[in-house]
Amino acid sequence: MASFTHDTLMRPRNAAMICLVVSALAVISVSPAPAQVPPPSATPAKIIVNGTTSTAVDIKIVNVGQQIPDTYAGSKVKPTPGFQFYVSRHYAMKSNHAEDYVRMMLTMAELAYPHWVNVAGAEPPDPEKRMYVVCATDAQQMLEAMKSDTGLGMSGGYGGGITIWSNKSAYNYPSGTLLYHQRALMIHENLHMLQMIVFNSPGSEGFTFSGEQHVYDAAKKQLTVKCFDKAPINNWTDSGLTELRNNFVPFTSAVDKFWNDRGGPAVIYTQFLWRDPDRWLKWCVWRDEYYAGRLNGEPNSRLMADIFGPLENLNADWEKWIREQRNSFQYIDWGWEQDGNALVAYGYPKDPNYWSQTNLNYAPGEKMEYNPLRMDYPAEPHSPLVGAINQGTAQPSVGYVVDMSRGTGFGGMGLGLQDSRSMCQVVIAKGGVLVIDGADLGIARKEVPLISRLQEAANGTGQRYGVTMQIKPKQLAVTVRAGAPGGIVRQYTTVPITSDQYERLINKPMSIIARGGSPAITPFIDDQRPLRDYSKPAAPNFWRFDGMEQLATLYKAAWRLKDKAPQSLLQLKEDMLAAVDQAPNVQAAAVKAYERRILDVARDMRNCDADAQLKALALADLTGTAIFAGTATRFKDGNRVDASVTLQARLKDPVEATVRIAVSPKPIVAPPKPQRSPLVTYRPKQIDFSLPLPNAATLATTIELSWRGQTIEVPLTQSIAAPERKSRYR
Known part of the structure; x- marks a missing residue:
């Protein structure tokens, strides 16, 4: 087992x-x-x-x-x-x-x-x-x-x-x-x-x-799911990037080392293949070949080279990708959940001298551009409890909302992070106190009792406070807000800072910190994530491209035919790929172009100069039908053979399959009648045969696919294995 x-x-x-x-x-x-x-x-x-x-x-x-x-x-x-x-x-x-x-x-x-x-x-x-x-x-x-x-x-x-x-x-x-x-x-x-x-x-x-x-x-x-960049542990992105930067593994070796491994480097390897449209589509071809059993008899590097081309060509992209990617969060001390964009602290650190801590690996002075791998989950709409957020300027501002309804200590953020624990804390403490503590930077601790109107406003909204921190050349300005929209109460506080303190506060990373109870802290930084309407459905892939399965069929057919692939197939594949990460109207136009051109592509594939069986398999790929042949095994009494073939449709197009079995040499009994079945998208259809074949050495299976008015016949030959042995079509 x-x-x-x-x-x-x-x-x-x-x-x-x-x-x-x-x-x-x-x-x-x-x-x-x-x-x-x-x-x-x-x-x-x-x-x-x-x-x-x-x-x-x-x-x-x-x-x-x-x-x-x-x-x-x-x-x-x-x-x-x-x-x-x-x-x-x-x-x-x-x-x-x-x-x-x-x-x-x-x-x-x-x-x-x-x-x-x-x-x-x-x-x-x-x-x-x-x-x-x-x-x-x-x-x-x-x-x-x-x-x-x-x-x-x-x-x-x-x-x-x-x-x-x-x-x-x-x-x-x-x-x-x-x-x-x-x-x-x-x-x-x-x-x-x-x-x-x-x-x-x-x-x-x-x-x-x-x-x-x-x-x-x-x-x-x-x-x-499938997040690259999220906060709680186990954080495979953080551990994987750290390990690969310390002990880099070239892609030519990574394909054999990480494809079925667990933990950080394996996740980085998989995400590298998943997060680029061209690599994802080739990965889908690899996935089907893996399911078909190719890795049972050959190393992954050989299969990957067959699909991706020379692996040396990916080494530079792999190394650059590892160097450029960033994890936003780094766990420091116990313990954190994540609820949407909020980090919820358990508030009981392993080190009793400190606090629960997760670092936010960006500096207030850093100007960020949109990166689809950064915090790749739904963004939080800007809270009216947090003022303007603006990073990458001479007077940057960042903020957070803290829910203290379950907090018994404090919760908030730290600025100017250095040496893991040294920072200027800006937190809300239980009892309604703003604490600014930058002793590590030479900024004296300041405790500011929150005015009663502010605390009352927070009490009416579940003990939620918004805190905005603006770093100016000579002062750190902090604004605390609470209350419902239309009735928000504000309190403003400043502390003086030196030029050295200013430089550290704007150029060093931030941290999310808490102690006692379970305060929930939602950081607000200028991460450039778009707000999407998740009440509207979109395709279940990273790019929300509704033509991804159609494009995958083009990739698989082109891989199958290699240098025999007709230009019309390659051009349609290239045109659709160019639309994957574009605006919805461009994506929709690409899907419409597929509908106009796909039968011409099928015609050109029929006429291309490829081996007949290879051509038939590529045409099956074009219909979105994956063929997974089972095993043909002779029973121990030698008088019966069991065989199966599984067909699976990937497109919404109607496909009807007919499977015929013939044997050689000529059997004593007639072969079974053909089995006909419509294929249902994503649901595999397994067709089983039990044959009284005492003398047969091979099975010849013909799979006939009816698709868009086309009839495609795929011939497959399978030797019959002895008892306890297995064989596969390919």
Whole structure:
């Protein structure tokens, strides 16, 4: 049995805090147990997908008690004492957690689901069957649940999560206090599970570690996945960039070292391939070849060179990319959640002499330009509690909003960060006091009691204060605001600074700091992120390009034909690629051009000077049909052969497939009748044959695809393996 674990850097700490944060996240109701388990169609998950972000509209979750749902785990799902079953649209969960926690986890699973379909390029085959996941309260309870289901007696906690082959299901428990980490475990293992169910492959750890990096906004019920730049640990971007800068690995070596590795460098490697349109589309070709089994018999470097071209040509881009990318956040001391753009402190640092701290790796004097990899999650609209934000000037200003409703100490930001802990603190302390403490810089500590009107205004808005810090050549000016729009109260304070202090404050990074309780701090810097309307759907890719799947078919066909590819195919591919990261009207025009030109491309491909079978496979690629041949195995009695082929449509275009089987030498019995089936987008169609073939040595399979009035025949030949052996079409 192969297992796939998820490492954890967390250790349990201040577990009571979980309850506080879970209560804020519990926003979708769980229905009481019904008489029967409702089918997936009766538990819809209505979600708006926009890029890599999902927003919940209505996710129905039902507690079905001890009734066992129908799942891909089959008969290997059993009741466990103390556990109950719950169902949502795509998942069935067995858990002994409180219902609000179950609700949160199933909500995360459903919000992540469309993005995992985008990564894998597939959904499970049966829309009326669920994937099975277990969420236990601790490692021992997880193992008890696993033993109930599978009979497996295993030891260890698996770092919080494991997806097992025995029933192609995911098992989780909270291996640390951070809810961020617990959510990451859940969606990480669910991506493994999806791939196991569809492709009989767990997928690369690079997929799952990169995919799990996320930001959740509890109030908006909004999840962004595949993040490059977010705050909480585990922060694979921070650790990966640091490691690769200290010990650079050329791309020619990285392809073999990192493609299925876990942790920071593997995430950087995967993000490098994902975050450029041309590399992403080539990665999609690589993904399909990986699922088809090519890496079972050859190194990844050979497959990558086949798809990307000479790997040496990517070395310079890889090295430059690592050098230029930045992580906005760096964890310094325990412990931080992220809720949308707010960082929520646990407020109890490991070092009792200091405070909880996450660095913000920008200086107030730094002028920033938009970078799609910076804080790549929905931006927070500017708060009226924070004044004008302006970086990169002689008198820069930055700010934050702090929610002190759960804070018992202080929360805010530090300026002029140096040597990890040395800074000028500008914080709001419990009891209504502004504290400016720059003793490390020679700026005397100043405590300013907030006026009663300001405190009353904050009390009326959930103890929320806005703080704006403007650094002038001779003074640090701080404005505190509170209250609802139209009734905002202000208080202004300054402290004198020297020229040296001024230079340090504008040129050194900032930090987010807190101590005591759980203050929530939302920093406001001039990061240039656009505000998007996430109530409107958009394609589930980084560029929100609605023609990405069509373009992917062009990439795969061009790769297949290589120097035999007709110019019309290459030109359409180039034109669509140029539109990927452009404005929506340019993207839409590219999709319309595809519709006008695609049949001419198909005609030119039919007439190109390529091998007939290669041409047929490329035409199948053009229809968006991925062909994954299974195994043909002779049974031990020698009188029967089982074979299968899986077809999967990636486009919304209607495609009908007919599969015919012939054998040689001529069999004693007639071959099976052709099987005809329409293909459903993203849902694989597996066609199985059981043949009484005592003398046959090979199978000849013909796949006929009907698409846009075209008929494409793809011939495949497969030798028949002896018992216990496997073979593949290619």
